[in-house]
Amino acid sequence: MTAKLPHLRVRTRRIDDPGELLRFTDPLSPTVMLRRGDGVVGRGCVWRASFSGPSRIADARAVWRELVAAAEITDDAQVPGSGLVAFGAFTFSAASGAASVLSVPEFVVGRRGGVAFVTQICLLDEVGRADLDVHLPEVAAVGADASIELGEGVMTRERHRTAVDESLARIAAGEFEKVVIARDAVGQLPARTDRRHLVRRLAAIYPETWTYAVDGLVGASPEMLVRVLGREVAARVLAGTLPRGATDAADAAARAALAASPKNQVEHRYAVESALRSLGALDSHDDLQSGLTASPEPFLLALPNVWHLASDIRGTLPSGASILDLVEALHPTAAVGGTPRGIAIAAIDELEPFDRRRYAGPAGWVSSAGDGEWVIALRGAEIDADGAVTAFAGGGIVASSDADDEWAETGPKLAPIADALRG
Template sequence: MSAGRASAATAARLVVRTVAVDENEPLIPRTDPRNPLVWMRRGEGIVGLGEVLRIESSGRTRIEDAAAAWTELASRADVDDRVGLPGTGLIAFGTFAFAASSAATSVLIVPELVLGRRDGRAWVTRITLVTGDDESADASDDTADPTIPEPAPKRKVPRVAFAPGSLPPGAYESAVAEAIRRIDAGELQKVVLARQLVGQLADEAGLRATIRQLAEDYPDTWVFAVDGLIGASPETLVRVDHGQVSARVLAGTAARGAGEASDRDRAAALQRSPKDLAEHALAVASAVKRLAPHTARLDTSPEPFTLQLPNLWHLATDLKGVLGDGSSALDLVRAVHPTAAVAGTPRRTAIATLAELEGFDRRRYAGPVGWVDGDGDGEWAIALRCAQVDGDGTVTAYAGCGIVHDSVPADELAETEMKFRPIVEAFGG
């Protein structure tokens, strides 16, 4: 429902029916291989098929414009939800551009069919668009049994040969060195600098295999696919569920060790690292500052803990609280994005600095990605460990690092290589 589609959707009404099903098959093999809609973690989540409508937005007010359009659309929806779990009823998958100046479109997509699983229960949601006097779809029609697609057979992941994008390794190290100079000059405290890898996908039908690979290799992350953006993010931007709010802040990274003893040592060294602890503290302070005004109570982990992923360690802090002002998930997404974990501190200076030193449009990388329901609840991650797949088959992968006073350019470059691994390997690299 971009500006060009607003008139049709304004008169539209969504009819939504969610029913429980007895289903144990994995969800990802059922998703559309060319236009996948996926939100999964530890084998649970939702996948969408088809598209009823989309809400498109851009610019500085892209998140609030989408939130307002979604609230209006949801207020007119006819919902019959017989399961009542997070992810049931009216759902939209979403992805937002990182920057207001981005050429990338931000979008909420309402699918025709949603397959979901959570807490040992499975469901199917059918969503129909009714316009004008068309009453052919009715949520009270109990005779209509949604057809669940059969899971596709497992196939090999498509092979994509990646090459450096517009900021090759040497230029990236130079950008990091310039960022450190500006930090030492007192212009800012932290900036997150990213770089790209670019490749070509010959077989779009292989995207389902790529997503499945990410889910198998990184089960503790949010595995997502929305409008060509595919990834496995370890960082929860914000989650809202019946007045409860939570988030997970990640900043500070170390490679995994070669053996068990070495691995323990690296995790322990990360927890003691002044550089990583300082970087992490800035990210946590940013998240608390943005969330606190919307909560009646907000608690954080007593100290950062180490989060183990297959290829690296992160310093992590969990935030949990109770909403105090009735904000929706999208309201909180707008409040907290972009966090210091993906932009820097102070925010405005960091955004201007990274745009100058990176020299490319991040598009949806490091932006919010997730889902929202008709009540405004939802789960949103930061789009990390990800790639955007364009209609012409171009695949652009992204990875970035937080630059602070003690950063070393060569070390930051090596860290981006670690962070590229999940998406590069998921494309057969």
């Protein structure tokens, strides 16, 4: 990122509740971070930058700081998501050929804690010293919907079995303790499909997740990588999964089986310990570590399609740190990568026959005030400009894993995006 950074003029004002936020975003490239109908959506683009390689998150953080420092910001709302906001999505792997992006919309419309607001952003040189006439963006007409089926990708069932068996052999040899192996599924949307239909279905069926759409990456993630509101830090760790039962009795049995599963408990413990180490290592004065707490035992999180073992982590943002510092420290978590981190990631690059792109990477938003919400990009897909769809789902491999069980686990994880695409 070497281009000269622009000077931005940013104006936020409170508005009456505008109703559904999703309708204010772009039909072909929606920008969204919503949960239970609240959050932020973006429209248009004033500035965009792409990053790559091992320093992609650090480079984005440095550019964002410069952009904020040069901006002229008036924020009459003063709630999380108001003021200058950028949306971002980073690749899972430093070796990925996909772009990690950070972009600033022309408009941001949001709602938080009963306060609704609109932000308008422009290049300072375009408006001189005159004030912006801040207004809501026009609502685009509802476009065409589509129904498609996802088909098998390059990671066939046999290739998946081979990758899992190789992972188990390496675990037995002491190379690593856990690695996450994913598979892909592919499809093709008509290029002019209004992708807000897809986002709307995900939000309706999975209201307890964070519905995200950034730069063509779309999904409904149950896992908050990290959130900062004020100086309060929160993260949610999910590791350990079983499908929901078809009847009440079968569902109760699945819940009990997950709670009692040694394999899933071990997988979950690796993920929580990894997150605690990553967050604690950020602060040399132990400020964050001293206030860091995790759920004493994992709790069972019910989603419409699966049960998850979950733990919530809370703490305080270290002095001088930003949410992008936390994103960099936490990614990739053991829940989507493995343990030890570096060795597991190298094994994933070797064992998976595709580029994960932004799947299982951080996706979210950051504000000039330092707030932000970044999810792990799960239960979703990359949708290219021409409508090509690539969805991913994975599972954690530990010593007691079984290849057939691991393949079966990916089905319910693909279901949210597959069902939404099916309409």
